[in-house]
Amino acid sequence: MKQLLFGLFCFMIVFCKDQNIDVETKTEIKEPIKTNSVRMSIQWEYTNFPLEMKIYELSGSVPMTVWTTATIPQDQKSPIGKEIEDGEFLMKPGTKKQFLLVAKNDLDKEIYFFAAPHSALPVEHSFGFKFKCLCVNHAFFIPPKHFWYRVVEIRTSPDFLGDHLTLRHNLIGISKARMNEFTKASKETIHSEHE
Numbered sequence: 340m341k342q343l344l345f346g347l348f349c350f351m352i353v354f355c356k357d358q359n360i361d362v363e364t365k366t367e368i369k370e371p372i373k374t375n376s377v378r379m380s381i382q383w384e385y386t387n388f389p390l391e392m393k394i395y396e397l398s399g400s401v402p403m404t405v406w407t408t409a410t411i412p413q414d415q416k417s418p419i420g421k422e423i424e425d426g427e428f429l430m431k432p433g434t435k436k437q438f439l440l441v442a443k444n445d446l447d448k449e450i451y452f453f454a455a456p457h458s459a460l461p462v463e464h465s466f467g468f469k470f471k472c473l474c475v476n477h478a479f480f481i482p483p484k485h486f487w488y489r490v491v492e493i494r495t496s497p498d499f500l501g502d503h504l505t506l507r508h509n510l511i512g513i514s515k516a517r518m519n520e521f522t523k524a525s526k527e528t529i530h531s532e533h534e
């Protein structure tokens with residue numbers, strides 16, 4: 340019996356040691372390099388959110404500032420320019436780019452949602468950029484047969500390292516009641532913090 344227990348103990352030590360080596364190998368971080376062009380990729384995951392979020396250039400017809408957020412009927416003229424295909428574009432280190440996040444609600448019901456904080460991959464390329472986006476602890480609303488849009492901005496520092504960066508948000512659909520509760524609680528919290 341003692342030999343069986345000793346053998347099992349030795350097996351567990353070897354097995355656990357092998358598992359740690361495997362984990363260390365998978366999480367090895369490679370040092371990024373300086374490049375003249377960074378391929379940015381904006382991606383989405385959806386949780387109870389029935390629409391698709393896309394990114395577009397600003398049309399230039401109306402000047403807009405970062406974080407401008409609005410909804411417009413689908414038959415109305417909009418500031419939405421050309422779609423940025425596959426959510427990818429190039430940036431030079433030390434520059435900024437503004438663009439629109441756009442969701443089209445073709446449904447006959449209102450849509451309420453918020454965005455979880457974005458993730459940046461590969462992690463070793465996530466130093467030296469700022470994304471003024473939609474994960475600002477705020478809930479959003481899209482009426483039926485409307486476009487929803489938000490002006491966002493990405494900035495890269497002049498010493499940004501890496502040749503690509505993927506930024507991913509999860510959009511989470513919520514009920515009108517939850518949005519109202521959250522909005523009320525946010526106002527009360529903000530008010531008390533400024534006293």
